[in-house]
Amino acid sequence: MNKSITMKRDTAIWLVRKAVPFVIFALTVLYMPALGCASDITTLSFRQTNQDIIVNASLQLDEKTIDDLNTGLSKEIVFNIELFRYRKIWSNEFIAGKSFVRLLQSNPIKREYVGTSIDGKAKTVKRFKDINSMIAWGVNIEELTLTNITLEDDGDYFVKISAEARMQAIPAVIGYIFFFLPTKEFSVSRESSLFKASPSKVTK
Numbered sequence: 001m002n003k004s005i006t007m008k009r010d011t012a013i014w015l016v017r018k019a020v021p022f023v024i025f026a027l028t029v030l031y032m033p034a035l036g037c038a039s040d041i042t043t044l045s046f047r048q049t050n051q052d053i054i055v056n057a058s059l060q061l062d063e064k065t066i067d068d069l070n071t072g073l074s075k076e077i078v079f080n081i082e083l084f085r086y087r088k089i090w091s092n093e094f095i096a097g098k099s100f101v102r103l104l105q106s107n108p109i110k111r112e113y114v115g116t117s118i119d120g121k122a123k124t125v126k127r128f129k130d131i132n133s134m135i136a137w138g139v140n141i142e143e144l145t146l147t148n149i150t151l152e153d154d155g156d157y158f159v160k161i162s163a164e165a166r167m168q169a170i171p172a173v174i175g176y177i178f179f180f181l182p183t184k185e186f187s188v189s190r191e192s193s194l195f196k197a198s199p200s201k202v203t204k
Contacts, residue, residue: 151197
């Protein structure tokens with residue numbers, strides 16, 4: 001009886017050892033950043049209106065992310081819009097910022113495409129006729145406003161946009177064992193050129 005249990009245990013250990021290299025390879029490929037055309041923030045523009053800075057920007061998704069959406073995988077993209085004062089010696093001074101999340105969900109079988117925007121406690125859900133229109137909505141920042149901004153006359157400022165796609169959740173045990181796997185699908189950012197306050201817009 002004991003011999004039979006020992007043989008089963010040894011067989012189980014042997015199978016696990018054989019499976020580990022395959023599991024490592026599969027997980028590494030699954031979570032490997034896409035090669036070729038990488039995600040990038042392709043446009044960034046802004047304008048000053050009174051005490052507001054109004055920002056427009058666009059994110060271009062890489063081929064793997066788009067392929068994942070086409071196969072029905074959800075994507076969560078976190079956008080950060082920040083205004084800094086440039087410092088030559090010290091660290092740049094954070095002035096104002098805003099963050100929001102875009103969740104893109106597709107069901108190619110039912111042809112259902114749902115985009116959700118989460119901005120603090122505000123949540124907006126939109127339904128789209130096709131995946132292209134959902135992606136176009138999800139990656140564009142239109143007329144986002146940083147309000148009540150006071151800029152100094154002698155200051156140099158810049159706007160920074162960052163976008164981060166979080167990795168789909170994996171079991172805690174696997175995440176602990178394969179700690180070397182990335183936790184983000186991509187993380188990109190772009191900064192505007194330096195600018196000064198519009199003389200007529202500065203609050204005295």
